[in-house]
Amino acid sequence: MKGKKIIPIFVPHQGCPHDCIFCNQKKITGISTDMTGDRAREIINDCLATIKADVDVEIAFFGGSFTAIDKDKQVELLSVAKDYKDKGLVKDIRMSTRPDCIDIEELELIRAYGATIIELGVQSMDEVVLLESLRGHTSRVVYESARLIKDYGFRLGLQQMIGLPGDSEEKCIKTAKAFTDIGPDFVRIYPTLIIKETGLEISYKDGAYRPFSLEECVDIVKKLMLIYHINNIGVIRVGLQATDDIQLGIDVVDGPYHPAFREIVKSRMIRDYIDSLIDGDFKELVVYSDNKNISAIVGNKRSNRIYINEKYKAKFKTGIKKGLVDGIIVEIDSKLVSEISFDYMYRVLGKIYKLY
Numbered sequence: 053m054k055g056k057k058i059i060p061i062f063v064p065h066q067g068c069p070h071d072c073i074f075c076n077q078k079k080i081t082g083i084s085t086d087m088t089g090d091r092a093r094e095i096i097n098d099c100l101a102t103i104k105a106d107v108d109v110e111i112a113f114f115g116g117s118f119t120a121i122d123k124d125k126q127v128e129l130l131s132v133a134k135d136y137k138d139k140g141l142v143k144d145i146r147m148s149t150r151p152d153c154i155d156i157e158e159l160e161l162i163r164a165y166g167a168t169i170i171e172l173g174v175q176s177m178d179e180v181v182l183l184e185s186l187r188g189h190t191s192r193v194v195y196e197s198a199r200l201i202k203d204y205g206f207r208l209g210l211q212q213m214i215g216l217p218g219d220s221e222e223k224c225i226k227t228a229k230a231f232t233d234i235g236p237d238f239v240r241i242y243p244t245l246i247i248k249e250t251g252l253e254i255s256y257k258d259g260a261y262r263p264f265s266l267e268e269c270v271d272i273v274k275k276l277m278l279i280y281h282i283n284n285i286g287v288i289r290v291g292l293q294a295t296d297d298i299q300l301g302i303d304v305v306d307g308p309y310h311p312a313f314r315e316i317v318k319s320r321m322i323r324d325y326i327d328s329l330i331d332g333d334f335k336e337l338v339v340y341s342d343n344k345n346i347s348a349i350v351g352n353k354r355s356n357r358i359y360i361n362e363k364y365k366a367k368f369k370t371g372i373k374k375g376l377v378d379g380i381i382v383e384i385d386s387k388l389v390s391e392i393s394f395d396y397m398y399r400v401l402g403k404i405y406k407l408y
């Protein structure tokens with residue numbers, strides 16, 4: 053399969069008339085200066101110089117609400133991106149925005165400049181969560197804008213945050229199911245972190261807001277991942293990208309931050325599946341897989357190994373099996389108990405988690 057390279061261009065907080073409780077775009081993007089067409093061109097040229105031939109290149113306008121910024125600024129930035137697309141150096145142009153900043157006029161403008169992918173920062177489909185997070189729109193707007201985006205032939209991405217004020221596991225699952233009804237091409241999942249200089253920080257310090265713990269988040273996100281997987285919707289990112297600032301104690305005041313969050317979620321799913329296979333005492337459990345999955349099987353800080361050692365008073369070993377791709381083989385006391393692809397394992401886990 054052809055590789056993909058994304059050229060990120062951050063357009064921080066420009067034109068956004070809102071002040072969502074969790075948002076400090078300058079902290080999240082790590083950039084606080086305005087973006088200009090000249091600067092965008094420099095970024096694209098620098099990135100293109102490092103990109104190998106035969107990859108699909110995508111220019112992605114991240115950060116604020118792109119379709120809400122001044123039209124002249126949109127045209128300034130999009131003209132640069134279109135230039136590279138017209139020369140065949142770039143395949144896709146993507147931007148992120150709010151659901152209530154989409155209308156026909158806007159879609160026609162960005163389509164004329166070659167945009168192909170729109171990501172909506174939806175965060176939740178629960179009205180109370182949207183209200184308490186000061187999002188300034190309802191879930192109805194999400195359905196309407198998503199329909200319009202798809203009707204105009206754009207690929208659609210949806211972003212979900214979990215653990216916002218008023219949120220719960222049930223509401224996160226409800227949001228994921230609403231997302232699958234909408235049918236996006238991909239989603240991103242972000243556990244809510246308390247970033248400095250946000251409304252959430254004030255609420256947290258007042259004691260009015262409590263973030264989800266890392267454990268709670270892992271438990272919820274593993275279910276969301278399965279809902280999306282079962283519905284063939286790719287989850288292209290889980291958790292904020294670590295930057296120099298986005299770390300606990302720097303710009304993250306508190307919250308379920310972990311640089312390897314996605315791998316922890318996968319490890320937990322593997323552990324849950326293995327747990328479901330165990331029936332009675334045993335001495336040794338061995339899990340085989342391909343090289344790239346061994347660390348997820350062992351778990352972050354050997355958590356799965358420690359879990360099996362302590363819960364079952366048994367040994368936990370791993371091994372690499374040639375020819376086994378994206379799946380595991382489980383042996384208990386040298387007896388084969390399961391040989392399963394991750395795809396099928398996720399479907400089994402969906403039943404274990406009672407998701408359907």
Ligand code: SF4
Pocket residue numbers: 065068069070071072075076077115116117150173
């Ligand atoms: S709409 Fe987006 S950019 Fe604006 S405050 Fe909310 S999260 Fe931040």
